[in-house]
Amino acid sequence: MQESLKSILSEAGIEDELIQEIQKVGISKTARSGELIITPGSTSMYMPIVLEGLLSVVRQDGDANEILLYYLEGGETCAMSLACCIEGKRNDFKVTAEDNSVLWMIPMNYMDEWIQNYRSFRKYVFSSYQTRFDELLETIDSITFLNLYDRLYKYLLDKKQATKSYEINMSHEQIAQHLNTSRVVVSRLLKQLENEGKIELERNRISIL
Amino acid sequence: MQESLKSILSEAGIEDELIQEIQKVGISKTARSGELIITPGSTSMYMPIVLEGLLSVVRQDGDANEILLYYLEGGETCAMSLACCIEGKRNDFKVTAEDNSVLWMIPMNYMDEWIQNYRSFRKYVFSSYQTRFDELLETIDSITFLNLYDRLYKYLLDKKQATKSYEINMSHEQIAQHLNTSRVVVSRLLKQLENEGKIELERNRISIL
DNA sequence: GATATTGTGTAACATTAGTTACAGATAGAG
DNA sequence: CTCTATCTGTAACTAATGTTACACAATATC
Numbered sequence: 011m012q013e014s015l016k017s018i019l020s021e022a023g024i025e026d027e028l029i030q031e032i033q034k035v036g037i038s039k040t041a042r043s044g045e046l047i048i049t050p051g052s053t054s055m056y057m058p059i060v061l062e063g064l065l066s067v068v069r070q071d072g073d074a075n076e077i078l079l080y081y082l083e084g085g086e087t088c089a090m091s092l093a094c095c096i097e098g099k100r101n102d103f104k105v106t107a108e109d110n111s112v113l114w115m116i117p118m119n120y121m122d123e124w125i126q127n128y129r130s131f132r133k134y135v136f137s138s139y140q141t142r143f144d145e146l147l148e149t150i151d152s153i154t155f156l157n158l159y160d161r162l163y164k165y166l167l168d169k170k171q172a173t174k175s176y177e178i179n180m181s182h183e184q185i186a187q188h189l190n191t192s193r194v195v196v197s198r199l200l201k202q203l204e205n206e207g208k209i210e211l212e213r214n215r216i217s218i219l
Numbered sequence: 220m221q222e223s224l225k226s227i228l229s230e231a232g233i234e235d236e237l238i239q240e241i242q243k244v245g246i247s248k249t250a251r252s253g254e255l256i257i258t259p260g261s262t263s264m265y266m267p268i269v270l271e272g273l274l275s276v277v278r279q280d281g282d283a284n285e286i287l288l289y290y291l292e293g294g295e296t297c298a299m300s301l302a303c304c305i306e307g308k309r310n311d312f313k314v315t316a317e318d319n320s321v322l323w324m325i326p327m328n329y330m331d332e333w334i335q336n337y338r339s340f341r342k343y344v345f346s347s348y349q350t351r352f353d354e355l356l357e358t359i360d361s362i363t364f365l366n367l368y369d370r371l372y373k374y375l376l377d378k379k380q381a382t383k384s385y386e387i388n389m390s391h392e393q394i395a396q397h398l399n400t401s402r403v404v405v406s407r408l409l410k411q412l413e414n415e416g417k418i419e420l421e422r423n424r425i426s427i428l
Numbered sequence: 429g430a431t432a433t434t435g436t437g438t439a440a441c442a443t444t445a446g447t448t449a450c451a452g453a454t455a456g457a458g
Numbered sequence: 459c460t461c462t463a464t465c466t467g468t469a470a471c472t473a474a475t476g477t478t479a480c481a482c483a484a485t486a487t488c
Contacts, residue, residue: 069356077363102356125341129335132334139348143298146356146359150358153362193435198475201437214435366445391466404445409466422466431486432485433484433487434483438480442478448469455463458460
């Protein structure tokens with residue numbers, strides 16, 4: 011675990027001195043697939059870095075409606091937590107483990123100091139921000155410019171990419187929630203995708219062809 | 220003009236020394252209402268700070284469809300340009316003057332140095348990022364969770380807020396483009412808003428009541 | 429194995445949003 | 459003032475998405 015943290019940070023260009031500090035003050039956290047990691051309304055004291063697994067970041071309105079914003083894969087971090095914490099604002103999204111995952115939780119109070127002192131860390135944080143920004147824009151593109159059929163297919167392809175597996179183990183209901191639509195609509199469109207030879211459907215499993 | 224730059228930056232907590240440098244290396248730029256400031260596909264060499272007026276930041280797909288992401292008001296800056304430039308990526312959005320506006324254009328090559336040397340500037344840039352981030356999320360909320368009627372009404376209220384005027388001088392066609400829908404649909408819903416006593420319609424003008 | 433729970437397929441219908449077509453109003457150019 | 463551009467209103471229709479209802483299949487629980 012310490013190993014994957016080290017290789018991730020050093021890949022990001024962070025010097026050994028800071029890596030050691032991050033190892034010293036952070037704590038590891040494991041999350042089982044499906045586990046809720048950050049709940050809306052909370053004010054997290056930690057910035058999580060994904061060491062292994064996959065997290066989803068989901069936006070909610072006040073009325074149980076949801077939409078997937080993006081995934082966090084190995085090496086990535088939740089820039090929102092950071093901003094949230096620096097400005098002392100409450101989270102208004104939820105983060106869930108999509109697979110069994112391992113995180114490195116860094117206490118927020120070190121952030122400011124490291125950003126100030128380490129150019130490499132600054133760059134890492136900036137770059138994280140930018141990646142998230144780009145992904146939000148892509149999400150907006152999908153919602154705005156695609157019809158639901160294309161959005162759903164893109165969703166499946168994105169998930170395939172994120173999990174590096176052509177098999178997706180989710181119910182139609184779960185997919186519907188990520189796309190903010192209803193189960194019936196998802197079933198209908200999935201069936202259409204199957205009829206067109208793009209996927210194969212089983213209970214709790216979709217195979218991308 | 221130098222005056223408003225100075226007061227904006229000093230309000231943002233930036234020290235006189237840096238303000239003077241920003242004044243020295245930047246150039247002022249005026250834009251008439253409706254003028255295109257950043258075109259998609261370009262790689263800007265400048266980060267614009269809005270001194271006066273109002274800019275709109277619009278996302279486009281490859282097919283002439285558009286959607287408004289957010290406005291930039293006095294004192295705000297286009298964090299995307301910054302990221303765009305640091306990472307040498309091309310813009311994939313367009314920025315337009317919504318009113319007659321005055322900008323201060325800072326050459327990108329100073330950015331890195333200032334971010335490194337001035338904590339206040341770092342904070343300014345971070346805070347800009349965060350504000351944009353929040354506004355993107357709000358945009359996603361509107362698109363995802365609101366029907367078009369509510370989205371349109373929110374659009375009008377936001378524009379009222381941004382321009383500090385209860386009169387909006389736009390054609391239905393222009394509004395339709397910002398919302399990625401058609402003129403006919405906008406006319407229909409505006410009429411409904413008028414019938415419900417929320418607005419008043421004239422040619423090229425909408426009054427918020 | 430019987431029973432309960434969850435997941436999927438599908439039809440019928442409702443609602444929302446998009447499209448086409450056209451008439452008339454308003455403002456600007458000459 | 460006349461002609462032209464643009465803007466707005468509205469009807470009629472189409473397409474996309476959401477909703478309700480129900481049958482049946484697969485899995486989990488007892």
